[in-house]
Amino acid sequence: MVPDLHGFGPVLLEGTLMTVRLAVASCAVGIVLGLLGAAAKLSGSPVLRALGGAYSTVLRGIPELLVVLMIYFGASTVLMAAARPFGYAGYIELSPFVAGVTALGLTFGAYATEVFRGALQAIPPGQSEAARALGMGRVLAFRRVTLPQVWRLALPGLGNLFMVLLKDTALISVIGLEELMRMTAFAVGRTKEPFTFYLAAALIYLVLTALTTLALSAMERRAARGHGRR
């Protein structure tokens, strides 16, 4: 059963490429934010702990769509207010891609904060103490001993988050980024065949999630090499 796409196949493919680009960029931003969030939540300073806690609670508690809209429409208000003292009175607008990466990265980071926190807490403190006793500095001990294990422990959780992120990229079509959903809507407008095209988009998303599942299980196997039963 191959649906007739009336020559809109390449357009959908172009959108798919943008979807993938958006997901990868947001994931990178989210991982950095997640590590920072986890570090803040586990730090000795109560102020940092409260900030980390507030970040992950607030962004996990409000809808992704609202975050996207807030960043896209709210950021220009803030940026314009910030630019006015410098003598710039024009209109500033965030590009949909930047707004999308920011919004999805922030959401991913909030969930990743909890994943990384769990992973960091699962590593016995004796290991970094041993590394310190061998004369490693704090940074070196973190980089050589703690971080490689965090990757192994956090990967399954991060993988789930990436699957959610991949599907959430569809929301960025609402602010006009030409990713898969937007391109599909464009094709629907031209052909008046909404079911055919939204089904095609759904199947493309299915292929993406299936490929991601395969890639993730390969990555998990690699991260866990030398560990557990064989």
Next chain:
Amino acid sequence: MDLRLMVDSLPQLLLGMLATLELVALSGALGVVLAVPVALARVSPRAWVRAAPLGYIFFLRGTPLLVQIFLVYYGLGQFETVRESVLWPVLREAYWCAIIAFTLNTSAYTAEILRGAIQAVPPGEVEAARALGMSHALTLRRVVLPRAVRMALPAYGNEVILMVKGSALASTITLLDLTGMARTIIAKTYKPLEIFLAAGLLYLLITLVITRLIRRAETHLSTTANPRPKGRP
């Protein structure tokens, strides 16, 4: 920051919040009803019954909710048979399309949660019930499902919160839920920051209350937290 505006738009936002809660409650309830048979099929001893709902679950969990909503709202109208059917007055309404899409979506996730919980019921309990002469259906109703529901509750709580957040997508098909209402107010006032912030706070309130309610239900249903009074069997 225009605090006045935030306060002034509160009545409208609360109206939107009510619509959000209604969407979540209705589709959540229907979703559970749909999830139970799907989960039971997934744990059936017969391989073909187990395999039957796989495609359903794979599709609904592997595609974005937005695509599912658009498939129902815009997609179904493509077919003349649908447009001429008695169901068209229902399927034409954005409200019912949202309910249908949300129900199907949550049923797939809930079914998987329930399947995990059913499989976690200790087999000894099922065997004991069977040994006492309970039929298959009675064992299911008296032993397996009550145990499974208790175990599924924490995960289901997360699913309800995801539903609340997902319900914001109803605003993309013109519904005036909390997000939709916020967007309408912004279209009139051009103050996105204040209104989205107020809406965000209301969403936070919803998720906080739901988290509390689920936690209370967990302790209420927990057998170790409230042991049976002595003297009762």
